[in-house]
Every structure is written in C-alpha cells, then in structure tokens.
Amino acid sequence: MSPDPAPLVVYRGSGKTGAFVWSPFVTKLEARLRFAGISYKVGTGSPASAPRGKIPYVEIGPAEEQLGDSALIIQRLVTRRHSRRPQRPPIPRPARPRPRDPRAVRRQGILLHRAREVVRQLRRHARGRLTDDEVAAAKADADATVFGFVAGSLVCEAAPTTAKIVRSYPVVVKYAERIHQKFFPDYEKWD
Numbered sequence: 001m002s003p004d005p006a007p008l009v010v011y012r013g014s015g016k017t018g019a020f021v022w023s024p025f026v027t028k029l030e031a032r033l034r035f036a037g038i039s040y041k042v043g044t045g046s047p048a049s050a051p052r053g054k055i056p057y058v059e060i061g062p063a064e065e066q067l068g069d070s071a072l073i074i075q076r077l078v079t080r081r082h083s084r085r086p087q088r089p090p091i092p093r094p095a096r097p098r099p100r101d102p103r104a105v106r107r108q109g110i111l112l113h114r115a116r117e118v119v120r121q122l123r124r125h126a127r128g129r130l131t132d133d134e135v136a137a138a139k140a141d142a143d144a145t146v147f148g149f150v151a152g153s154l155v156c157e158a159a160p161t162t163a164k165i166v167r168s169y170p171v172v173v174k175y176a177e178r179i180h181q182k183f184f185p186d187y188e189k190w191d
C-alpha cells in the first residue's frame with residue numbers, strides 16, 4: 001500500500017484514544033475533518049508544545065509543518081481546498097414585451113423593484129455572493145462548532161453544571177447523538 005500523501009496528526013492534549021476529549025475546539029476540528037472525509041491520526045501533545053500555546057494543533061505532511069487554532073486549521077485543510085470561486089447571481093431584468101395595461105405595468109414595476117431590492121440585500125449580507133459549496137461549508141462549520149461544544153460539555157466531568165444545562169435540551173442532545181452515530185462510530189459516547 002502506498003503511504004498517505006499528506007499524513008495529518010491532530011494533537012488533542014490527551015493520550016486517550018477512541019473517545020472525545022474535553023476540549024470543544026478539538027472535537028470541533030475532528031468533526032469538521034470527518035464531515036469533509038479527511039482522515040487523520042491522533043496525537044497527545046500539550047499546550048506547552050503547541051505553536052499557539054493551545055490545543056488543538058496539527059502536524060501536516062512529510063515536512064511535519066505545525067499549525068494551530070481550529071478555525072485556521074479548518075480554513076487551511078477544508079474550506080480552501082473545497083471552495084470554488086464565488087459566482088455573482090444575475091439581477092433580474094424586466095421580461096419583454098411589457099403588458100400594455102397601465103395597472104399591470106405599475107404592478108410589474110413594483111414587483112421588479114422589490115425583487116431587485118431582495119437581491120441587493122442578499123448581496124449586502126454576502127449570502128447572494130456565495131456559491132452552494134460555500135454555503136454548505138459554512139453550515140458544516142456551524143455544525144462542527146455546535147457539536148464540539150455539546151459533546152465537550154457532555155464528556156467533561158469537570159463541568160457537571162454545563163452538562164446538566166445541555167441535557168435540559170433533549171433536541172440538542174439528539175442532534176449530537178445523530179452526529180456521533182454517523183461520524184464518530186469508533187468513539188465512546190457520553191453517558
């Protein structure tokens with residue numbers, strides 16, 4: 001078998017394997033890598049040996065380049081690799097021929113004005129400038145972040161109050177269970 005062209009090691013600050021660690025940022029990163037189908041190995045590491053003084057951090061490729069911060073790692077390994085150039089959706093132009101009835105003309109003018117306003121608003125809020133791939137990536141980032149914090153809260157024995165608050169939202173726990181089942185079947189689940 002040929003060696004992995006870009007071996008990736010995620011340092012989690014714990015030697016435990018087959019289980020979530022307490023850090024929400026570590027689980028956020030692991031979730032995002034798994035959503036994108038990027039395989040990785042886990043390593044222990046510690047904040048003291050991390051490039052930014054915090055876990056998670058990763059080591060990439062044969063050169064063993066180190067990179068810290070979950071958001072920057074995700075941007076480097078997932079978002080940039082999968083994103084395409086954004087496309088600008090066209091602003092609707094009036095259909096021709098125009099109806100002759102003056103009331104219909106006025107109504108059409110109002111509708112068109114509103115449609116253009118909606119497109120302008122979308123562009124202003126940037127959604128209208130995003131490709132479907134970019135929207136999917138943003139949703140996956142959000143899922144990974146929420147999952148990281150929910151799973152982190154549920155496994156962290158040092159924060160029982162936080163776990164209790166999370167458990168008081170059964171929908172949130174079910175959401176995390178679904179992600180666990182689909183993407184982390186090899187990991188022990190929280191109690």
Ligand SMILES: N[C@@H](CCC(=O)N[C@@H](CS)C(=O)NCC(=O)O)C(=O)O
Pocket residue numbers: 022023024025047053054055056068069070071
């Ligand atoms: N912005 C960082 C935050 C990472 C972070 O705060 N990690 C904590 C563990 S949850 C840590 O390493 N703390 C150790 C320290 O600050 O000394 C990221 O997204 O990776």
